[in-house]
Amino acid sequence: MQEQFSRAESGGAAPGAIIHEDTTVKWFVVSSISYFFIVGIIALIIAAKFVWPDLMGTTAWLTYGRLRPLHVNGMLFGWLLAADMGLTFYIVPRLCGVKIWSEKLGVATGVLWNVIILGAVVSLLLGRNKGFEYGELEMSLSVLVVVAWLMFTANILMTVFQRKYQAMYVSIWYFMGCLLWTAFVYLTGNFATLLATGVNQANLNWMYVHNAVGLIFTPVGLGIAYYFIPRTSNTPLFSHKLSMVGFWSLAFVYVWTGAHHMLHGPISQWLQTIAIAFSLMLLVPVWAVVYNLLITMKGQWHQLRDKVELKFLMSGVVFYLLTCFQGPMHSLRTVNAIVSKTDWIPGHAHMAVLGAFSFFAIAGTYYAAPRVFGKLLHSVALANWSYWMIMIGGLGFFTTLWLGGFWQGWQWNNVSIPFIDTVVALKPIWTVRFISGVMIFVGIVMFAYNIMATVLGPETEAAA
Amino acid sequence: MLRKADTSAVWAIVASLVLFFIGGLLTTVVPPMVDKSWGRPFANADPAKGPTGTLVRLNAQQQQGRDIYVREGCWYCHTQQIRTLLADTKRYGWKGVDAPISTPDEFVYDTPHMFGTKRTGPDLARVGGRYDTQWHRTHFRNPRDLVKGSIMPAFPWIVGNPQEFTALVAYMQTLGRAKDWRPSNDYER
Known part of the structure; x- marks a missing residue:
């Protein structure tokens, strides 16, 4: 596995090496950091409103209720998901030893993504809000998100199918998992919710909200960490088997936990208990991943001094461990209260x-x-x-x-x-x-x- | 078995979808089939079983008010659920009467649901009839005129639009009222 990893990564040295155009990656890098900056300003304004509630308070489109969904959607989809998609376009062809399946389709995805984010800015400021957490975007934009996601999925999966190396590095599973699960999770949160009402709808909504983090940002984020930690430190991954444990347990347990957003609330007690049980099981995929990544760095920690990428990566691993310890803990009824x-x-x-x-x-x-x-x-x-x-x-x-x-x-x-x-x-x-x-x-x-x-x-x- | 997914992309795809759909279906599609109370509107005529009353659909004006509530993002700071916690029933009660715990049958017609996740301001599940229209007018114009220390935004453009203001208050006065929980019909208008 490690041999394949380094072979795929040896860059221009090998004879007949592939030259990656990376036009798609460029699109996503530039647009994602732009939104990170722009939406950062929105974030500051809403944080300031908690301290000075009258700040910009008499203009409808500058009130907290309009800016908060812009902050959340802008950061999640404009910055983070766009950056993650760009990095997926960077990593997958390199791990597969082939060019991206279609650079043109990739660029089209990047352009469409920008159209969606700009549309989101305008419509959310106008108060056109569907009323679902993380699912605020109006219907036409939600449809475009699905289209963009299908374009992204087709491109990455076709690249994987054409790969030169038969064995797939763990990052590729995580990216494929993210592509597939996101499709269904997004459809649940933005379309299936409209077919239901009341508690039934809320249950679908929380399934989406929880898994937007758990089955979209977690797998793509871990795929990135699994690639860049060994890459930037020039150190082989500690255990392939442990990475399997982490991935397949994530695939099974994450989706069960949505109802823990309504603990003590008007939803069936037995469903709350199921959500709690599976929330505790989340410790398995998290600790498997974190142990694997931390032990990979054994004897290599001095590299953090020189490499800023590793500083971010390993701090991210620690934050991941902490946040995923909090999650199961406050799903316990006593803590939740x-x-x-x-x-x-x-x-x-x-x-x-x-x-x-x-x-x-x-x-x-x-x-x-x-x-x-x-x-x-x-x-x-x-x-x-x-x-x-x-x-x-x-x-x-x-x-x-x-x-x-x-x-x-x-x-x-x-x-x-x-x-x-x-x-x-x-x-x-x-x-x-x-x-x-x-x-x-x-x-x-x-x-x-x-x-x-x-x-x-x-x-x-x-x-x- | 999952070893196959190391080398076969099709295997990896199938296995991750199967595992996902087991939990996905069992926690979203199955529960409403098992717990029928999620879809049965509240109706109780027997005082021995708790508060009496019937859940009715919003009229056109109340629905317009609800749309404003959604549009302005009120639900980012106000939840609508009296949880099974003593503190919730006491804090959101009225004159020593505990607020009844929210049950699924009170929300059957809600879409989008407004349960919320964050209480920057107080819960509104039983706010219907708590304050009169004049109170709401003053409060929406500038919350700090009535509640010192409040950080709620002012909504002058709603107060300045009589139709929108009346609709919003009409909606708020319905909240929690399916259950007739206050003694001797003691509600503000």
Whole structure:
């Protein structure tokens, strides 16, 4: 397996090596970092609104209720999924030892994706919101997402079918899993929900919300981590067998857990119990993956000093471990009674999507962007600064929201405290969250600027 | 067996879909067939069994109000569910009467559902009849005029549009009212 991995990766050295055009990768890299920056501004505004509620408060399209879905959809689909798709287009042909099946189809996918995101910005600001979490986009845009996803799926699967090496590295399974599961998960959350009402609809909605993270961002993110950790550290993966355990247990247990979003709520108790049981089982795929990736780095940790990609990747692995420990724990009824619906939840969600999966995507972009554009990274020092800004800002963001959320939950459970007092009590928390958000945003600007300066910078011969 | 998926893409695809669909179908398609209360509208005439009442569909005005509630994203900060927690029933009760726990049969006509995931503001599952129209007018114009320390946005463009404002309040006054839970019909209008 490792031999195949390094063979596929030996770049221009081997005779008759493939020259990858990577036009699709370029499209996705540039558009995803642009949205990371633009939507970062939206994120700052909504964090500021918690501290100064009258900020921009008399314009309909600048209110919290309009900007929040833009922040969520913009970050999930405009930045993270676009970056992940770009990296999939980068990795899969290299692991398969062939060119991408159709570069033209790939570019068309990238263009269509931009149309969708721009349409989302306009329609969400106008208040055209379907009313489902993560499923806000209006019907025409949801249909376009499905079309774009089918184009993406066809391209990647055809590349895999034409591969030169018979054995498939673990990243390829994760990418294929993501392609297939996403299709069904997205259809459930955006179309099947419309056929149901009430609790039945909510159950379909939570299946989508949970698996948007669990079966879209998790598999594609882990595929990226499984590729770039051995790649950037020049170290073979610790165990192929363990990666199988992680993948197939993920495939089986993740989808069962949607109802844990409604614990103590108006949904059948037995379904809540099933969701709790499977939420606990999530520890199996998570620990298998994390152990495998951590042990891969055994004796190689010193490399983190020099390689910014590894800093992001290994911090992402630790955040992944932490966020996926929180998940099963607050699916327990006793813990859930305290933290559910509090500010703990955005703390948890941000550690998954920003701390784990965006870290993987940032690392991949730092590695792939200079190579596909045939340039050297503009500034390694700036890249290190971006890491520390996002890391420290992120830690400030996560920890204050957990502490604040727990505190809020205790206050809610004491009914002698009026609700508004529990709001006022959290204002210091939201102030720290805003300051942490500014730090994260500065890190994002450094990252986006660094990549753009690389893209627009002078040609070099050092390209791999 | 899964070893085959190492070298065969078709095997990998089939196996990952089969594993996915087992859990997928059992947790989304099967539950509403097993628990019929998800689809049966609330109706109770016997006080011995708890609050009486009937779930009715929203009229055109209330539906317009609900559409505004969806459009403005109220549901990002307000949940609509009294959970099986003592604190929920006490906190959202009224004059010493506990709020009844939310049950699936109260939400049969809801689409999109508005259960919510985050309580930046209080739960609204039983807010119907809690405040009168004048209170809502002042509150939507600027929440901080009534509730010091509130961080809710002001909605002057709704208050300034009598038709939208009336519709939104009409919708809010229906919330939680399928169950007639307050003694002697003590609801604000």
